Amino acid sequence: xxxxxxxxxxxxxxxxxxxxxxxxxxxxxxxxxxxxxxxxxxxxxxxxxxxxxxxxxxxxxxxxxxxxxxxxxxxxxxxxxxxxxxxxxxxxxxxxxxxxxxxxxxxxxxxxxxxxxxxxxxxxxxxxxxxxxxxxxxxxxxxxxxxxxxxxxxxxxxxxxxxxxxxxxxxxxxxxxxxxxxxxxxxxxxxxxxxxxxxxxxxxxxxxxxxxxxxxxxxxxxxxxxxxxxxxxxxxxxxxxxxxxxxxxxxxxxxxxxxxxxxxxxxxxxxxxxxxxxxxxxxxxxxxxxxxxxxxxxxxxxxxxxxxxxxxxxxxxxxxxxxxxxxxxxxxxxxxxxxxxxxxxxxxxxxxxxxxxxxxxxxxxxxxxxxxxxxxxx
Numbered sequence: 001x002x003x004x005x006x007x008x009x010x011x012x013x014x015x016x017x018x019x020x021x022x023x024x025x026x027x028x029x030x031x032x033x034x035x036x037x038x039x040x041x042x043x044x045x046x047x048x049x050x051x052x053x054x055x056x057x058x059x060x061x062x063x064x065x066x067x068x069x070x071x072x073x074x075x076x077x078x079x080x081x082x083x084x085x086x087x088x089x090x091x092x093x094x095x096x097x098x099x100x101x102x103x104x105x106x107x108x109x110x111x112x113x114x115x116x117x118x119x120x121x122x123x124x125x126x127x128x129x130x131x132x133x134x135x136x137x138x139x140x141x142x143x144x145x146x147x148x149x150x151x152x153x154x155x156x157x158x159x160x161x162x163x164x165x166x167x168x169x170x171x172x173x174x175x176x177x178x179x180x181x182x183x184x185x186x187x188x189x190x191x192x193x194x195x196x197x198x199x200x201x202x203x204x205x206x207x208x209x210x211x212x213x214x215x216x217x218x219x220x221x222x223x224x225x226x227x228x229x230x231x232x233x234x235x236x237x238x239x240x241x242x243x244x245x246x247x248x249x250x251x252x253x254x255x256x257x258x259x260x261x262x263x264x265x266x267x268x269x270x271x272x273x274x275x276x277x278x279x280x281x282x283x284x285x286x287x288x289x290x291x292x293x294x295x296x297x298x299x300x301x302x303x304x305x306x307x308x309x310x311x312x313x314x315x316x317x318x319x320x321x322x323x324x325x326x327x328x329x330x331x332x333x334x335x336x337x338x339x340x341x342x343x344x345x346x347x348x349x350x351x352x353x354x355x356x357x358x359x360x361x362x363x364x365x366x367x368x369x370x371x372x373x374x375x376x377x378x
Contacts, residue, residue: 037163037166037195037198037345038159038191038194038195042191043128043131043160044128048125048128048129048132049132052091055090056090056091059091063093063097066087066088067091070088074104080107080108080111082120085105085108088100089122089126090125092129092133093133098129098130102138105122105142106147106148109148109151113150123143123151123157124154124156126142126157127143127152127157127161127164130161130164131160131163131164134164136164136165136168136170136173140161140165143158143161144180154186155187155191158180158181158186158192159191159195161174162177162178162195166199171199171202174199175203175208175211178195178196188219190225190226190227193215193219193230194227194233196215197212197230197233198233201233205241206241208237209237209241209243212233212234212237213246216234216250228256228259228262231250231254232254232262232265235250235254235265236265236340239265239272244273247269248269248273251265258298260299260300261344263282263300264301264340264343267279267308268340270282271307271311276311276315276318277318280321280322283308283329286298286300286334287325287328287332297332297334299333299334300335301335301337301339301340301343302337305326305329309326
């Protein structure tokens with residue numbers, strides 16, 4: 001299965017672990033909190049919905065004659081033209097419409113093969129449709145179907161599907177799509193790695209930790225550039241598995257040391273390593289730096305600071321120093337109620353001007369089920 005395809009573990013053992021239901025409890029996030037990974041620039045759902053309105057206007061809001069003509073073409077084995085499939089995908093509004101689109105996709109691919117796809121990529125279009133209508137099953141079936149190899153020939157299709165599965169809390173299925181992407185030889189990019197490491201973090205198992213470790217090794221061997229947040233997810237995943245040594249190593253790989261997520265993770269790694277003196281020094285160093293007003297200050301999570309307080313309360317000297325530095329952090333506005341998980345999943349908004357989605361759908365990740373985490377524990 002997943003880890004086996006990525007280089008680790010037996011198929012049976014991995015399946016048992018990856019499909020294990022999440023344990024109760026949650027690390028630092030309120031139920032129903034939004035979780036973001038990819039931006040609208042990546043998903044492009046708004047553009048898709050705007051095009052749907054344009055195509056619907058072309059048929060004067062009546063899609064029935066168009067659908068009837070496509071059914072006739074299927075019955076008579078007629079040639080499916082590129083624009084016909086394109087319009088059909090933009091006219092779909094229901095799951096039954098998507099079922100017709102599936103049949104047309106198979107016929108189009110059978111008639112045209114991979115060559116026709118060089119001019120227009122239908123994969124992302126179909127995935128955006130499934131994303132909008134919350135239809136992950138046909139999306140997974142088609143992307144895995146060997147008869148459609150080449151139809152989903154770019155990373156975007158896989159990213160949208162993994163996003164949809166992630167949003168629904170189907171983390172094991174999302175990992176299987178990642179494995180399928182690798183199996184089909186689709187090159188990984190920074191968005192792929194970001195999704196992959198977020199999925200492994202959410203799975204919160206020994207096997208998923210091994211998967212992220214293997215992925216990181218492969219990426220570094222290939223010389224792929226990884227976003228700092230990938231390493232942050234790796235640190236968090238290792239900590240959740242109580243592998244402090246691995247978390248320390250990943251933390252050392254992060255170059256963007258002025259980032260607040262990095263500094264909060266660094267404090268946790270030091271804390272879990274028993275380096276209480278270093279923890280206090282890290283916090284003290286943050287308040288001693290004179291930062292210009294226009295430069296964003298490093299903030300520390302109240303959640304992390306509360307955990308530090310619990311660890312040092314039996315040491316009067318360190319407890320007093322923590323009290324002093326806490327007061328300074330608070331006075332300078334460097335304490336945030338954001339949890340570590342909030343920081344992990346929050347990224348800058350889309351570069352484009354935000355537009356109101358036609359169906360009010362948020363391009364984000366809903367925390368599907370509370371997950372066990374021991375990041376802040378012994």
